[in-house]
Amino acid sequence: MNVQTLTSPTVAIDAPAPIEWWRGAVLYQVYPRSFADSNDDGVGDLAGITAHLDHIASLGVDGVWLSPFFTSPMKDFGYDVADYCGVDPIFGTMADFDALVARAHQLGLKVIIDQVYAHTSDEHIWFEESRSSLTNAKADWYVWADAKPDGSPPSNWQSVFGGPAWTWDARRRQYYMHNFLKEQPQLNVRNPAVQDALLDAMKFWLDRGVDGFRLDALNFAMHDPKLTDNPPLVGNGKRTRPFDFQDKIHNQSQPEIPAFLTRLRRLADRVGAETGRARFLVAEVGGDRANEEMKLYTEGHDRLHSAYGFLYLYADRLTTELVDRGPAMWPGVEGEGWPSWTFSNHDAPRAISRWAEGRDEKRMAAMCMLLLMCLRGNVFIWEGEELGLPQAHVPYDRLVDPEAIANWPETLGRDGARTPMPWRHDRLHAGFSTVEPWLPVDPRHVPMAVDAQEADPASMLHLTRRMVGLRRRFATLKTGGMTMLPAPAGLLVFQRGEGDDALLCVFNLSHEAVDWTAPDGWSVVEAVNVAGDVTDALPSLAGLLLAKSG
Structure with a gap:
């Protein structure tokens, strides 16, 4: 790997951070x-x-x-x-x-x-060196272990993709660990x-x-x-x-x-x-x-x-x-x-x-x-x-x-x-x-x-x-809090933010229309799957975003 070795950090962890562009991104x-x-x-x-x-x-x-x-x-x-x-x-x-x-x-x-x-x-040069012997410079860069006395794997660990999380390597005469495919040997990040x-x-x-x-x-x-x-x-x-x-x-x-x-x-x-x-x-x-x-x-x-x-x-x-x-x-x-x-x-x-x-x-x-x-x-x-x-x-x-x-x-x-x-x-x-x-x-x-x-x-x-x-239009959607609210069966209702900047989010997750009217003081600023004005019912899969009126 053609990179330079890192020196110790010169900036403390708690140094003032640049603007958090990522929050709410x-x-x-x-x-x-x-x-x-x-x-x-x-x-x-x-x-x-x-x-x-x-x-x-x-x-x-x-x-x-x-x-x-x-x-x-x-x-x-x-x-x-x-x-x-x-x-x-x-x-x-x-x-x-x-x-x-x-x-x-x-x-x-x-x-x-x-x-x-x-x-x-398993084709990484680190692994190729690691598997070459028990004493090479990268011998401990992966997870290796001896077989049990009966030749079985070192533990009962299983891989995500099926079968034991251990594969025998004849060169080192040891097992190596892999949580996924046998072609994905586990790094010893310790x-x-x-x-x-x-x-x-x-x-x-x-x-x-x-x-x-x-x-x-x-x-x-x-x-x-x-x-x-x-x-x-x-x-x-x-x-x-x-x-x-x-x-x-x-x-x-x-x-x-x-x-x-x-x-x-x-x-x-x-x-x-x-x-x-x-x-x-x-x-x-x-x-x-x-x-x-x-x-x-x-x-x-x-x-x-x-x-x-x-x-x-x-x-x-x-x-x-x-x-x-x-x-x-x-x-x-x-x-x-x-x-x-x-x-x-x-x-x-x-x-x-x-x-x-x-x-x-x-x-x-x-x-x-x-x-x-x-x-x-x-x-x-x-x-x-x-x-x-x-x-x-x-x-x-x-x-x-x-x-x-x-x-x-x-x-x-x-x-x-x-x-x-x-x-x-x-x-x-x-x-x-x-x-x-x-x-x-x-x-x-x-x-x-x-x-x-x-x-x-x-x-x-x-x-x-x-x-x-909407995330650019309403800062509340990027960083405001989220509070779940009571709602009729089938409806998902929650509030983002507080005070005048609060937004009300309403979704009908059910298969049928559900009776619902907007509370006083709120007006719809975005709607999906709703034809015309919201009156007394929300159709299935409707979604609304409401803001404080006035």
Whole structure:
């Protein structure tokens, strides 16, 4: 890795921070493989993203989050990193990345990139050296352990993608650990030298102008060095993998992780202070203890700025009770971190298909976009969400996601959420590429392409721009508090902010019209799925934003 070793930070953690541009921001997630193919090989690339940054900027969002584009054998499509400081040729060159950042900044967009610090690819040079012997310089950079006397793995830990979290390596005559694919060996992030190397990688991208990082699978970054067996998980939740049967308290979620996060925050604050441009760190934290770990990783002023919540990502239904869990988790007390929310992403089926329950998907998409913009915290829009794309159908013979293939037909969400972005309704493969894409374009997406929606003032695309604009129009939506209010069955009602700046948010999540009238002193400033004036009932999937009158 061609980067310089970091020196100790010269700026204290509690130094005055630059303006917090990220608080209440709207960020647009791009999956590079699926966004736009500029060189006609069927795979999206950095130049394709740059060519369409104007579309992203036109939404009114604050920035763009790029899923991995780093050098990788693509066993897990870039989340198996072989070089933290390299661009995979399938996506282009470092010059392409620099051009993307420059153009984004010209358009007023921040650039957030993924970092994967829990594991690497087995083709990373660190792992190649680590596996070569028991005594090499990087022998302790990954998690290695001897077999039990009977030759079985060192513990009962299971991998997310199925099977034991241990693979035998004949060269070292030991097992190595992997929480995901066997091609994704677990880094020993307890090792200070590993932490230093990861900080060097982070500094490399900061020096290239990125504005922040989404830190993947962060609660997997450390393990119990005693290799204690995980106990069975108590409960009767859905279990499609051996991983689901364990209470995962020893292969993840270790108490030493926050100290590593403090090192990351020091570096981000140092660079932010030196450049006068704040950097943003958001954790991806999933799993059985996500709620407590998100708060732990963001509390105070020396850890991460925000945590990326999974509350909505795998929910089968959108209910008042579901939304109520957000402000209950993040009430806004002193020293608390800041939440980030998304309804869909590259790992989960698209929300409108999960939540429509036979109702009109365009109406569901419109209501969900307004709801997303009304939540307290940062919000992420998944590519295609601005078009109201439903979950794509990908036939079994076109699946590429290792989890979907291994667990067919139970976990189909990732490929169906990652299909190519439709740009032109009148072009082959919806204008994504001139050749067969890496995943097929769903025929239902073609008439929903960007060009078709640009020409239709009533389209979801134009509605999305209006909804995103609400966060610029009303500061209360960016940083105000959130208070759940009593409401008739089927209605979701909450207030953002206090006093004259307060906003009232009302949504009919049910399948039927529900009686409701606006309280005195409030007037509607935005409405979706409502024809004419609001009188005494809200139709199904209606959404309202009201402000104080006069």
